[in-house]
Amino acid sequence: MAERNTSFNIILYNSVAVIIGLLISTGLLAFMKINPFDIVARTLSKIFADKYNIGEIFVKATPLIFTSLAFAFTYKANLFNIGAQGQFYAGSIAAVSLSLLLGGRVPRVLLILIVFITSALAGALVGGCIGIAKAKRNANEFLVSMMSTYIVNAVMDYLLRTALQETKAEYMQTDAIVPQSYLSIIIPGTRVHSGFIIAVLAAIAVWIILDKTILGFRIRAVGMNKHAAELGGINTKLIFVISFLIAGGLAGMAGVTEINGVQHMLLRNFNSSIGSFGIGIAILANANPIGCIFASILFGFLNVIGTTMGRLPGTAIPASLVELIEGIVMTCVIIATALRVYMGGKAEKQRMKEGGEA
Amino acid sequence: MERTPIVELRHISKYFAKVVANKDVSLKVFPGEVLALLGENGAGKSTIMKILYGLYKHDDGEILIHSKKADIRSPMDAKKSGIAMVQQHFSLVSTHTGTENIILGxxxxxxxISAYNSKIQKLANEYGFDVPVDVKIEKLAVGQQQKIEILKALYLNVNILILDEPTAVLTPQESETLMAFIKSYVKKGNSVIFITHKLKEVMEVASRVVVMRNGIVVGERQREELEEHDLAKLMIGEEIVAPVRDSSNRWEKLPTILEVDNIxxxxxxxxxxxxxxxxxxHASEIYGIAGVSGNGQDELCDVLCGLKKPDRGKIYFKDKDITDSSILEHNLSGLGYVPLDRLRDAIIPGMTLSENMLLKNSFSGKWSNKGFIKKIELNNYTSDMIEKHRIKATGPADLSGGLSGGNQQKLVLGREVDIGTSLLIFNQPTRGLDMGAVDRIHHVMMEEKERGKAILLISTEITELFEMCDVISVMYRGKILGEYRNGELNTDNLGLLMAGIRPEGL
Incomplete structure (x- = not known):
């Protein structure tokens, strides 16, 4: 009963926070002598008038689901995986290499399966290294994971300049992969691809692992009380490595959805902020895997609002407005979280004052 | 006899986020008396005193000092009104000397500094405190640190001294010195509020007793009407029957379960x-290790449960060498362990009761099927456990962090008794628990002994050791000072041994 109340409160507080955040950020448009109400109305009507634009919300949400899960998963073991960006790049490298190599030569379903597995492994490799550094040397996983992104980024740049560079050898990007290696479009007339369904399934799988299995139980136990878990016979170091392997694998799969679903090639510095947004989304979702789906869709929506506003004819709204909106909404959510905890304590106190019984 | 109280608390209530700490508490303190505030842990004794000392803000009620309404917002205000408190956990800077701590602020x-040193040393001598004030706190024994803490109050010339469970950290001899001080201090017209859950101390020193239970005052007794049985009943709300020890020494003929060899x-x-x-x-033996906290008992437990490996020596469990076995191997071989710090080492407060039952069983396959948790079976088991040990909870889905300390300990006890099929290790299992929970733990230990389990009981409580153990040894600075049959020692001798002194004739 109390638990249901809490999740209801989380949704209530977060929704109000998002609305306030949107009001504040669009309100800032008034400083540019632009009528915010008018702009918001025009933006929303533009988005909802077009199936393609609605579809974009889910296209943007797909990789965010993976990167937010990558943060949420290790968070349950009280570890901080700040390196989802690097794990995502590792997955992207694997996805593009295999698609270039095997595209058109093996059946599409088989190819996609292989690509998903190898990309997950590539992400897991990067994640696993962080986990091992933490387990063996007690390295600070926060720093190691953060720095690992730079390493993967450098490796990617190197590959884009050498082995993977396009045949024209002009830009730092790969050749386009062949259409036989694309993820199939699930809603005609949009860019929504089957990667979205896989992302949702991944979130459900993460929820099952964490909530229903012994492994998930051990991960949560280590996260909540390392000492007690250790005395319970759990090998905490092994849990560190496993958590990072799985988290890395999740982030790596975002590489497939982006390469085979959207970009169809690997570019330098592409999607450079989905790692950090994954962190914010996971926090917004209270590290709940199912919550990550909805929070990612919300951020996909914010993203589409921002880009659509920037493209409205006859206005001079800067494209950077997207980031402003996302930042302000995030801040509001964090304030709401603090407020919710405070109000919860206060309500409890009041209830007891009236209840009287000790 | 109408006297004017120097402090009066009227209808004080205090609510914390999850609990009512105090509800409509009223009490008076008169000059020249020792008021004992008696109650179980969680009865609200410390809270009401922390309100008087300005550490907590009360939600309802008022405080009167010298019949005038007082607004005490911080310990600074309290001290100005002549009130000082010695907390259970000392607030001393360990890298400073006694004098420096006393004049701090x-x-x-x-x-x-030398003038202060001599001034404070004089003050210490005045009260018969045998403590050097120019030595760093970290070099002092716990009993001496407490004296510095009391001197801090005396230096400010307060006339009301609140002592929160002052004897918890002391050896019996140190306690006696403290009691002597209290008596001499109140003779000068000062007052002491003595917070405790130990009846013996109340009987010895109190001029008046206020008994608290569940945040409210349940009774008040004058010195002349004090009666131990009556107080216990007031404090707990029900009668307690201590378990009877089987002193037939049946264990001597039974096989050795645990052999610790020169570690x-x-x-x-x-x-x-x-x-x-x-x-x-041996099987069916309760082996007690007495000693003041911090003499190596916790590390001994770490070694016995597999958390730390000894530098030298061997440990044999049921004739098998387990010195280098992992914690998991220990758990699976039938060794149960109730650690000292349950919140840190035994339970996960953020998890449910059933998840806590699973904590030590996630490898035994008892509640898992192909890697999935068998939730129904686990919940049924936990419900049985709640009933069997009378754990106050609504069901297996409650968070263990929401339980009281005593109920958490009963939860741990239930789990470990099932895991420890041959040996149970208890490290101060009753520390800080209410008498109801203590009684339950003692009964369970006796039952398990009857079932043939070997039990190691590490304790600082002399009465507990005499009540439970077949054999008692004393640990001092990492060494065993001697091993005695229960009956060979009396309280005084055991107290001396705990202080590292071997009494004559032993």
Whole structure:
């Protein structure tokens, strides 16, 4: 009963926070002598008038689901995986290499399966290294994971300049992969691809692992009380490595959805902020895997609002407005979280004052 | 006899986020008396005193000092009104000397330290405190630190001294000195509020007793009407029957379950923590290790449960060498362990009761099927456990962090008794628990002994050791000072041994 109340409160507080955040950020448009109400109305009507634009919300949400899960998963073991960006790049490298190599030569379903597995492994490799550094040397996983992104980024740049560079050898990007290696479009007339369904399934799988299995139980136990878990016979170091392997694998799969679903090639510095947004989304979702789906869709929506506003004819709204909106909404959510905890304590106190019984 | 109280609390209530700490508490303190505030843990004794001392803000009610309404917002205000409190956990800077701690916050600019030293040493001598004030706190024994803490109050010339469970950390001899001080202090017209859950202390020193239970005052007794049985009943709300020890020494003929052979342990700085510890425990034997906290008992437990490996020596469990076995192997071989710090080492407060039952069983396959948790079976087991040990919870889905300390301990007890099919290790299992929970734990220990389990009981409570153990040894600075049959020692001798002194004739 109390638990249901809490999740209801989380949704209530977060929704109000998002609305306030949107009001504040669009309100800032008034400083540019632009009528915010008018702009918001025009933006929303533009988005909802077009199936393609609605579809974009889910296209943007797909990789965010993976990167937010990558943060949420290790968070349950009280570890901080700040390196989802690097794990995502590792997955992207694997996805593009295999698609270039095997595209058109093996059946599409088989190819996609292989690509998903190898990309997950590539992400897991990067994640696993962080986990091992933490387990063996007690390295600070926060720093190691953060720095690992730079390493993967450098490796990617190197590959884009050498082995993977396009045949024209002009830009730092790969050749386009062949259409036989694309993820199939699930809603005609949009860019929504089957990667979205896989992302949702991944979130459900993460929820099952964490909530229903012994492994998930051990991960949560280590996260909540390392000492007690250790005395319970759990090998905490092994849990560190496993958590990072799985988290890395999740982030790596975002590489497939982006390469085979959207970009169809690997570019330098592409999607450079989905790692950090994954962190914010996971926090917004209270590290709940199912919550990550909805929070990612919300951020996909914010993203589409921002880009659509920037493209409205006859206005001079800067494209950077997207980031402003996302930042302000995030801040509001964090304030709401603090407020919710405070109000919860206060309500409890009041209830007891009236209840009287000790 | 109408006297004017120097402090009066009227209808004080205090609510914390999850609990009512105090509800409509009223009490008076008169000059020249020792008021004992008696109650179980969680009865609200400390809270009401922390309100008086300005550490907590009360939600309802008022405080009167010298019949005038007082607004005490901080310990600073309290001290100005002549009230000081010695907390259960001392608030001393361990790298400073006694004098420096005492003048801390009451001095500024240039400090003539030697003048202060002699002034404070004089004050200490005045009250018969045998403590050097120019030595760093970290070099002092716990009993001496407490004296510094009391001197801090005396230095401010307060006339009401609140002592929160002052004897918890003391040896019996140190307690006696403290009691003598209290008596002499109140003779000068000062008052002491003595918070405790120990009846013996109340009987010895109190001029008046206020008994609290569940945040409210349940009774008040004058010195002349004090009666131990009556107080216990007031405090707990029900009668308690202590378990009877089977003193037939049946265990002597039974096989040895645990054999500790000459183990030693050093810390990272190469200081010895344990030195040549040897003892045996038979089936159906309760082996007690007495000692003041911090003499190596916790490290001994770490070694026995597999968390730390000894530098030297061997441990045999059921004739098998387990010195180098992992914690998991220990758990699976039938060794149950109730650690000292349950919130840190035994339970996960953020998890449900059933998840806590699973904590030590996630490898035994008891509640898992192909890697999935068998939730229904686990919940049924937990419900049985709640009923069996009378754990106050609504069901297996409650968070263990929401339970009281006693109920958490009963939860741990239930789990470990099932895991420990041959040996149970208890490290101060009753510390800080209410008498109801203590009683339950003692009964369970006796039952398990009857079932043939070997039991190691590490304790600082002399009465508990005499009540439960077949054999008692004393640990002092990482060494075993001697091993005695229950009956060979009396309280005084055991107290001396705990202080590291071997009494004559032993």
């Amino acid at each position: 009451n001095t500024k600019g240039y400090i003539p 030693s342990l050093h810390d990272s700085k190469n200081t010895p923590i344990l030195t040549d510890i040897s003892f045996n425990i």
